[in-house]
Amino acid sequence: MVEPECRSEVALLMRQITLEYEAAQRGLSELAAGTAQHKMITSRMENMGRLHEELVRSVGAPQAVKLFAEALEQAGE
Numbered sequence: 001m002v003e004p005e006c007r008s009e010v011a012l013l014m015r016q017i018t019l020e021y022e023a024a025q026r027g028l029s030e031l032a033a034g035t036a037q038h039k040m041i042t043s044r045m046e047n048m049g050r051l052h053e054e055l056v057r058s059v060g061a062p063q064a065v066k067l068f069a070e071a072l073e074q075a076g077e
Contacts, residue, residue: 010058010067017051017071020044025075 024044027037055064 010055013051013055013058014067014071014074017048017055017068018075020048020051021072021075024048 021044024041027041027044052064052068055067058064059067
């Protein structure tokens with residue numbers, strides 16, 4: 001369970017994950033030079049990895065996986 005003092009931090013991390021994922025998705029669908037597009041998507045995925053690590057530190061690994069999946073699901077809506 002997420003501690004009360006962590007909720008706003010967790011909400012912020014989830015929002016950032018959603019934004020990074022959406023940006024990577026846009027990079028896939030927009031016309032861009034191959035290498036530049038690949039670098040941008042790689043950067044977004046690396047950012048998502050760092051955000052996931054922060055979630056793990058905040059709420060523990062099992063809860064972080066659930067929250068990360070929720071954030072990706074929200075991005076897909």
